[in-house]
Amino acid sequence: MNEQYGALAQLYDDLMYDAPYEDWSQYIIAQLCASGVEPGADLLEYACGTGNVTLPLAKAGYHVTAVDASEEMLFCAQEKTRKNALRVNYVCEDMCRFRLNRPACAAVCACDGVNYLLTDAELRRFFEQTYANLQEDGIFLFDISSAYKLENILGNEFYYDDGEDKTYFWQNRFDSERKTVTMELTFFTRQDGDIYERRDEIHVQRAWKSAEIEAMLCDTGFANIKVHGFLTGDEPCAQEERIQFQAVKKGKNNE
Template identity: 75%
Template sequence: MSEQYSALARLYDDLMYDAPYEEWSRYIIELLHREGVEPGAEILEYACGTGNLTLPLAKAGYRITAVDSSEDMLFRAQEKTRKNALKVNYACEDMCRFRLNRPVCGAVCACDGVNYLLAEAELRCFFERTYANLRENGVFLFDISSAYKLRNILGNEFYYDDGEAETCFWQNRFDDRSKTVRMELTIFIHRGGACYERQDETHVQRAWECAEVMRALRDAGFTEIEAYGFLSGDKPAGQEERIQFCAVKRRTVNE
């Protein structure tokens, strides 16, 4: 399984403290409701991370299978699930290859999961696998950090976060040729006294254009595809930092 997030998993929730998870989960539930996917339905969540959106969906009554490639992130998601007395089926798997025994009504992939797919072949494979995991009329909801955000906000920047138990330094480099941002993270974990343990991680994300994503969805078989500005029902603006996609699986005459 992926070693990405092995060190960052313990810091992830602290670094994402200002993410609007409550509003985000309500938005996802509203989109599911619009497509007739109501609480009680089975849904698949890809790249679930530490469960910050998994738990609100489970609390709303959805029956969730949640997938992530990081054992460390899943461990924290499972801890939260137990503390909240909820039931979620977790699996440590590559989302491009994950197969359900039976198709579900909805699939969700939030907070950059698709940005970690670096090649068009990976993107198509993921969308094709999701299409196969959905029932007829099933809905696929996912978002991406926009190309604008990766190039102009994250690209070639330096960040740091100094917490009580850990300190994280984060250096980004954007490469126009590959359309990727490479994030080099150095994390110092306080082990007591003057002792710190250093851990290093590298994350790479692809800047996908909206047109590239929509073409790959159509190639996978999705016919009803919409893109919105984040947490809205409006078309994405030119400097939108996050773009929400909604794709529905409809039966065609050839199926």
């Protein structure tokens, strides 16, 4: 459904080799358990990608429904799930439109899924759908790449990696008026002998401020909003690169 990750899906794990997925997933599990969402509960994961957070959640015993808009990314996640003899319900759908048949105990969105929402209307629609997909007192955990990171670290930078079988070029442009970073990626992958296939993708992410996220969460009905630095319980610093959010769907215990 989503062509953005058609080429990137096969290279995604190579590009993200240094991401701390084990610590990331254990942090999420700890936050869920601290909020009373124990293994065995129904869990909704948005923008699951190739399943690097999905699999640890399933291994921990959660009943995971994992949503992503890219068929190619989901194919990679399904292969990992099969090889690990796990069970996950994968769905190819826009996370702003997906609706569960039965509300979940918690929802998770890790690694920039929210950054791909470029307008206030898209952010509101996603939060409204998440609210509808949660039980009363359900927990919503997600993170974003910070505005600082997109503007000062990724923005207007060029990256490349020249491997034996795979080569990529990655050019970024930050638009201060639109608060977006446009990422132009070109991949060359060896096919047969000295023949390489070229594929190009363009990704755009929004530099959301924490205050904007918090205000939209409140507007869509969430309560008990907490904001932390990445994998910590501390208040985010000015140069925080990734920011964690936690919110609760209003119910009988938090009206």
